[in-house]
Amino acid sequence: MIEVRSLYYSYNSKPVIQDLEFEAERGEFVFILGPNGSGKTTLLKCMAGILKPKGAVLVEKVSIDRLSGRDLARKLAYVPQRSDSGFLTVYDVVLLGRRPYMGFSPSDEDYRIVEDVLSLLDLKKFSYRRINELSGGELQKVMIARALAQKPKILLLDEPTNNLDVKNQIEIMKLLRKIADEKEISVISTMHDLNLAAIFADKIVMLKNGRIFASGGKEVLTQENIKEVYGIEVEVLRHNGRVLIVPQ
Numbered sequence: 001m002i003e004v005r006s007l008y009y010s011y012n013s014k015p016v017i018q019d020l021e022f023e024a025e026r027g028e029f030v031f032i033l034g035p036n037g038s039g040k041t042t043l044l045k046c047m048a049g050i051l052k053p054k055g056a057v058l059v060e061k062v063s064i065d066r067l068s069g070r071d072l073a074r075k076l077a078y079v080p081q082r083s084d085s086g087f088l089t090v091y092d093v094v095l096l097g098r099r100p101y102m103g104f105s106p107s108d109e110d111y112r113i114v115e116d117v118l119s120l121l122d123l124k125k126f127s128y129r130r131i132n133e134l135s136g137g138e139l140q141k142v143m144i145a146r147a148l149a150q151k152p153k154i155l156l157l158d159e160p161t162n163n164l165d166v167k168n169q170i171e172i173m174k175l176l177r178k179i180a181d182e183k184e185i186s187v188i189s190t191m192h193d194l195n196l197a198a199i200f201a202d203k204i205v206m207l208k209n210g211r212i213f214a215s216g217g218k219e220v221l222t223q224e225n226i227k228e229v230y231g232i233e234v235e236v237l238r239h240n241g242r243v244l245i246v247p248q
């Protein structure tokens, strides 16, 4: 569905990501893990077509370089770490997600999709609220709603649980899992919380200094890998297919 091939990016000729290779299939939930500065956001921005790396990002076997902005936005949606707040209403922000499909004005279908997405995320009650009057968790849901209104095949999220309380973290993760399972969207998310990744991931990509240190299923969350990547001692408890990471 989305493939990353020999990806390389440098800021001011300092390499930040190198030799990155992985893919996400339809409906797969992939977590990009790694310490601060390991290149997670840079990788997502390259995948979203915001930065122009060396190597290739392929969506359904087509390089994103060959897609127009509008075509790319129909395939892939990106939810950045910090979304600019503003004075628009929730409804209008979500409607902006329909821009890649719109002519001069929204169609009945655009309005129907916005209504559907607002219901799916339980945001209808906030429709006419301005987004600068929302809590962090509500705003994050609105940004995910706008991305879903794009009807993407791939959803890229940069630390979607940042600044959220435990309840909202779990709620957002469950929602993303449901989106991957039911809508067969490939969901790719950066993440600092190893335990959330352990609960929800199909696949994990661990970055260290801009390179892939380990990738695979939850089995890559080992004491050794976590020590190498983050420099911390942890205990990894496994029970009935579940993984719990406890700092020492």
Ligand SMILES: Nc1ncnc2c1ncn2[C@@H]1O[C@H](COP(=O)(O)OP(=O)(O)OP(=O)(O)O)[C@@H](O)[C@H]1O
Binding pocket: 011, 012, 016, 034, 035, 036, 037, 038, 039, 040, 041, 042, 043
């Ligand atoms: N615009 C920029 N110009 C120059 N260097 C940058 C720029 N953006 C990021 N960097 C550097 O690139 C490296 C990777 O940054 P990136 O934001 O991709 O890491 P990250 O893994 O997402 O970090 P965090 O977990 O702190 O969000 C860091 O050393 C950072 O200082």
